[in-house]
Amino acid sequence: MNREGNVPSKLLYAISGIIFVIGIISFVVVLVTGIISSVNSFDNQVVVPAKRNIEIIEPGDYNIYFEYRSVVDGRVFETSNINGLVCKLKNIDTGEYIRLENSKVNSSYSVNGREGRSLFRFTIDKAGTYELDASYESGEGEEAVLIIGRGLGMKLLSTFLICFAILFVTIAGSVILFVYTYRKRNLQKIY
Incomplete structure (x- = not known):
């Protein structure tokens, strides 16, 4: 056969x-x-020490990341020490301060010339303009880049x-x- x-x-x-x-x-x-699009979606870069208004368009959970290697407007930042940096976040409309908690999960990233790690997490109940006030207790310290964003961990996991x-x-x-x-x-x- x-x-x-x-x-x-x-x-x-x-x-x-x-x-x-x-x-x-x-x-x-x-x-x-x-990975690159997840990190690049964090566009609320703030060079500190400074006060800066941030537009938050959705309520929910957010994180503040410290980028110890970063590029902002063509300027390269490599910051080794932010000891003594105090951060406050205030709702501009109500004057209410938002509680910043230390990150429960120590997430970090290194992508496309940007390296950072999580510092704080917070929850926003309603969209609006918020003032980030980040300054050193002593009045002096290195310039650094902070980023406010949400869901980096979930974006990377997906x-x-x-x-x-x-x-x-x-x-x-x-x-x-x-x-x-x-x-x-x-x-x-x-x-």
């Missing part, structure tokens, strides 16, 4: 390899672009989950196609 007509082509091995390579490339591209899903699906598909082709071709040799 001749089953040569049912033998899968060797071309399926190549397709399996192509799927594998596409999976690896997709993983890297999505990971890099996701990027990682998407990347690993892409990687898993493409590698699994590649392996399944390879094994299927191998078994079908070898079983045909037996008969």
Whole structure:
């Protein structure tokens, strides 16, 4: 009994390899672009010591990050010490101070020439203009860059989950196609 007509082509091995390579490339591209876009979405950079009004357009949980390596308006900052820096956040409309708490999770990042770590977290009940007042207790200290943003951790987590899903699906598909082709071709040799 001749089953040569049912033998899968060797071309399926190549397709399996192509799927594998596409999976690896997709993983890297999505990971890099996701990380860069997550960090670049933090556009509320404040050079301190200073007072600056920040427009917060959505209520919710936010973080204040200290970027010890940063670029603001073409100016490079490398700050090693912010000891004694005191931060206050006030709702301009009500005059109410927002409670700043130390970050529960010490998250840090290093992307595209920017490096930072979380300092504080806070919750905003309503959108509006808020004044960030950051100054040194002693009156003097290094200039530093602070960033107010939300969801960096969640954005990065979703990027990682998407990347690993892409990687898993493409590698699994590649392996399944390879094994299927191998078994079908070898079983045909037996008969």
